[in-house]
Amino acid sequence: MHFHILIGTTSGNTEYLADAVSQALISEGHTTTLHDQPDLTEVPTENALWLCCMATHGAGEYADSIYPFMQSLSDQRPALEGVRYALIGIGDSSYDTFCQAAQDADALFSGLGATRICDSLTIDMLNDLDPEANAVKWLDTWQSARSE
Ligand SMILES: Cc1cc2nc3c(=O)[nH]c(=O)nc-3n(C[C@H](O)[C@H](O)[C@H](O)COP(=O)(O)O)c2cc1C
Structure with missing residues (x-):
């Protein structure tokens, strides 16, 4: 499979x-x-598989690198029936708006017709000692469930 990995980051x-x-x-x-700076003119929306890695910033805002992309989606409202997606939310549970950006992305993608293919992963940077290993484990879990 080919994955388009959409990165929402502010501090890396x-x-x-x-x-x-x-x-x-x-x-x-x-x-x-x-x-690393998703652009609606470059990210395919037909027969496409997105893996969106989305950090929350501000008071529950999308991270800087993906902010314009999310804005374009919400302004232009393209049909995303041709998109399947998986979502990793990155945040810090000391904020009231913990991983809000990932939840908003989920609602926006699905509201435009895209299909989420697995439960989202939520990473808490406050407590998670090895986010990379946990993300890879999550990948293995849902991919093996799909191939059974
Ligand atoms: C100014 C600032 C605001 C933040 N706001 C939130 C927030 O509202 N919700 C949340 O879950 N995490 C929040 N975070 C935590 C970030 O999501 C976390 O540090 C994450 O690792 C940042 O990812 P990045 O380095 O890819 O940008 C905030 C962090 C900073 C520095």
Whole structure:
């Protein structure tokens, strides 16, 4: 399978996570395209598989690198029936708006017709000692469930 990995980061943590996930997918025989500043003119919306790694910033806002993309989706409201997606939310549970951006992305993607293919992963940077390993474990879990 080919995964388009959409990265929502402000201070870089999510980029490490996306790289780890990408390496894990490649080692399992998949291919990936990393979108470190996703752009609606470049991210495919037909027969496409998105893996969105989304950090929350501000008071529950999308991270900087993905903010314009999310804005374009909500302004232009393209049909996303051709998109399947998985979602990793990155945040810090000391905030009231814990992982709010990932929840908002989920609602926006599905509201535009995209299909989520597995339960989302939520990573709490306050308590999670090894986010990369947990993300790779999550990948293994839902991929093996799909191939059974
Ligand atoms: C100014 C600021 C605001 C933040 N706001 C939130 C928030 O509202 N909700 C949340 O879950 N995490 C919040 N966080 C935590 C970040 O999501 C967390 O540090 C994450 O690792 C940042 O990822 P990044 O380095 O990829 O940008 C905030 C962090 C900062 C520095």
